[in-house]
Amino acid sequence: MAPQRRRPALPSLGGRKPNFREKVVDVLRAALISGELRPGQVYSAPALAPRLGVSATPVREAMLELVKEGMVEIVPNKGFRVTEVSDKQLDEYTHxxxxxxxxxxxxLATTAEPADVEALRPEAMEIVTSATKGDLIAYVEADLRFHLGLLALAGNDHLVEVVRDLRQRSRLYGLTALVEAGRLEASAQEHLELLDALLARDPERTREVMTRHLGHVRGLWAAH
Known part of the structure; x- marks a missing residue:
């Protein structure tokens, strides 16, 4: 029997740390990207705060930061509405x-140091583990770290920031459906496959895996 749909599983953030505010932003951003917070829906800071284990103030501050990124918009006297992303925009992001x-x-298949590539394996494994558990927010966070870490090996910081911005503007609406169908783990395994291709110094295999992976991502975006 397919598992029942659940409300967004936002992780508790109890316990303030030096990067506490940034962590609230990161968790809410991941919830938006994963589709846990749904496009078109209005959410208030007081309603989200208990699910994060924090007060409403840092949630409100985080949402205002996400307004600047275009991920949510202010709805006076109600809260924040998750912005919609059109198919045209998703096609442009993918392109x-x-x-x-x-x-x-x-x-990177011919230029990256093998040790630097291998250092990304824990992130790839975390992606697989999160997929197995159905933890979509952890999945998105680990996936972001993996891909930006991989691109960082090229030594172009501006390029990394451009891709970060594109990823943050997208939505992976289909992740929940993949979890319910038991297919998210197979998709997550592509990250390990990509590392193996890079370590084998195989540019053509790397191209095939990366092209297939981005195609799957666009499929997830289309599943809204």
Whole structure:
């Protein structure tokens, strides 16, 4: 029997740390990207705060930060509405990402130090573990760290920031459906497959895996 749909599983953030505010932003951003917080829906800081284990103030501050990123918009006297992303925008994001990420990643097959590539394996394993558990927010956070860490090996900080912005503007609406169908773990395994291709110094295999992976991502975006 397929598991029942659940309300967004936002992790508790009890216990303030030096990067506490940034962590609230990161968790809410991941919830938006994963589709746990749904497009078109209005959420208030007081309603979200108990699910994060914090007060309403840091949630409100985090949402205002996400307004600047275009991920939510203010609804006076109600809260914040999650912005919609059109199919045209998703196609454009995918096209730009493919123009950047595929050739850069293929280039790393011959230029990256094997030790630097291997250092990304814990992130890839966390992606698989999160997929197995159905923890979508942890999945998105680990996936972001993996891909930006991989691109960082090319030594171009501006390129990394461009891709970060594209990823943050997108939505992976289909993740919940993949969890319910038991298919998210198979998709997560592509990250390990990509590392193996890079470590084998195989540009063509790297291109094939990366192209397939981005195609799957666009499929997730289309599943809203």
């Amino acid at each position: 730009v990402r493919s123009l950047i990420e595929i050739p850069v990643t293929v280039g």
